[in-house]
Amino acid sequence: MFFILIILNLEIENLLKSYHLNPNKVSICIYAINENRFIYTHNEKKRFVPASNLKLLLSSYLLENWHNDFAKYLRKFIKDKRYSKKRILYELNSRSNNKLANLLFHLIGKYYKRNPEKLIKEFLKERKVPIEGLKIVDGSGYSKKNLLTTNTLINLLIYFYFSPYQKDFLKSLAVSGKRGTLKRKLLNYQNQIFAKTGYLKNVRSLSGYYFKKNKKYVFSIIINEKIASPDYWQFLNNFFALL
16 A cells, blocks of 8 residues: 555656646645545645635535524625525535625624634634634635645545535535536546635635545645646646546
């Protein structure tokens, strides 16, 4: 098994080189659920701009802290009756609705009369998700002042996979070849990748789950340098082929 992990490390290093990606501008973390261990980490504790992967933090907080009084409060500001808990989570993680994310980030702070960043950080700490280097300035991830690590993201994803909220969380995510921002992406892995996408200028991110037959992986990838869209999606296709 040790030899296999060495090969995986070399293959991912070669993949980064083949796309001329600066290793210092890339963070990757992979956890094998079946093996109950991390099989690859690179810059996992270095802070990166996450783009819309930040929405995973907001949606996680809402998923576990949703209650009737809060729902009634939201209806004062969100008039669309379609915006139930399930729909809001879908809008955040599958469709990546920036406007809604920023509104919700503001509203949780207003409802609890607390700084929303502190609320989310406390939520993560209580679930033993590491928050070192975490900086949250909005709900959408649109600002490049947001900073986090793939270590934070992947530990959050691992937590939800083994939590009672697993099904609801998975239903909120985009799915390769099926729904949301991945509906027309990663078609070679149709219905196998459940993830949150992220995109800003010189920022690409993808974090979620890869269910490959009898193998299951949790992954988080953040790239903080320029890469053309076709090259990025081909990079991801090649990346998942290595697992």
